[in-house]
């Protein structure tokens with residue numbers, strides 16, 4: 103089974119998680135910290151589920167709670183690539199504090215770096231050319247800014263795993279758009295067409311991966327500090343799903359993308375050009391053109407680099423692996 107088949111290579115994969123926690127972001131970060139295949143070399147923050155300052159606060163709180171303040175945190179952009187400060191924040195999904203309205207205090211000593219996220223991303227890509235995987239769990243603004251800082255960033259970064267897009271299904275902001283792409287569609291279109299090794303995991307995949315009430319109970323009975331940390335925010339996430347999706351379980355968006363970086367065999371892929379609609383009623387729409395058909399006239403597509411898009415997922419294996427990682431002994 104896929105979960106058992108994970109092999110720890112001699113060299114752990116260096117990972118930077120770009121994140122806007124967010125309940126399922128927090129879950130993904132915790133899973134990453136418990137994954138021996140990964141070396142988390144940094145966390146960068148962005149807006150989306152919360153404003154960027156709150157994302158930074160939440161990341162620092164989480165790292166302190168699990169004793170991992172050795173991991174550097176770089177704060178990201180507070181506005182979109184086009185400097186729009188009127189952001190869409192998904193507070194109904196995650197609570198106004200991003201972690202289920204727990205009223206958590208700020209971290210006591212942990213602080214972000216002085217360096218902005220984009221500069222940190224460029225620095226790490228230069229330090230470890232071809233070796234760094236960015237798992238992007240929010241809008242892609244910081245990555246697009248990194249590319250502005252260093253046009254060779256797409257060639258120096260190892261892989262960008264994007265949680266984002268809705269490929270041939272409705273979005274979750276509106277029928278057209280998924281939340282992370284809607285948050286900064288200009289940045290997303292740039293990243294999808296920049297020539298980097300991009301793997302997109304959309305909600306057509308992540309909405310198949312469901313944490314049930316029974317799974318939640320198992321997490322609640324675990325002594326692991328990682329499971330205990332996430333359980334405190336799960337009630338809000340379950341309530342939200344029951345109100346808007348009429349489901350008893352919750353979607354594991356961010357952990358699925360993270361685990362696709364840990365064990366790529368959990369998903370199968372198609373390859374083709376992805377473009378993003380940047381305006382109008384379909385703003386944030388992700389359109390995937392597979393290479394299965396030749397088109398006579400399509401200049402906005404034919405000259406563009408391709409990306410990989412996840413098309414199937416072993417959902418039970420993802421849930422099991424996530425549970426194992428969160429409940430493993432401290």
Ligand SMILES: O=c1[nH]c(=O)c2ncn([C@@H]3O[C@H](CO)[C@@H](O)[C@H]3O)c2[nH]1
Pocket residue numbers: 124125126127151192195239274275280281282305346355356
């Ligand atoms: O705007 C949103 N509406 C949702 O229903 C919703 N459900 C989950 N999410 C968050 O957006 C990303 C997936 O699209 C993840 O980071 C979810 O937390 C949502 N965002």
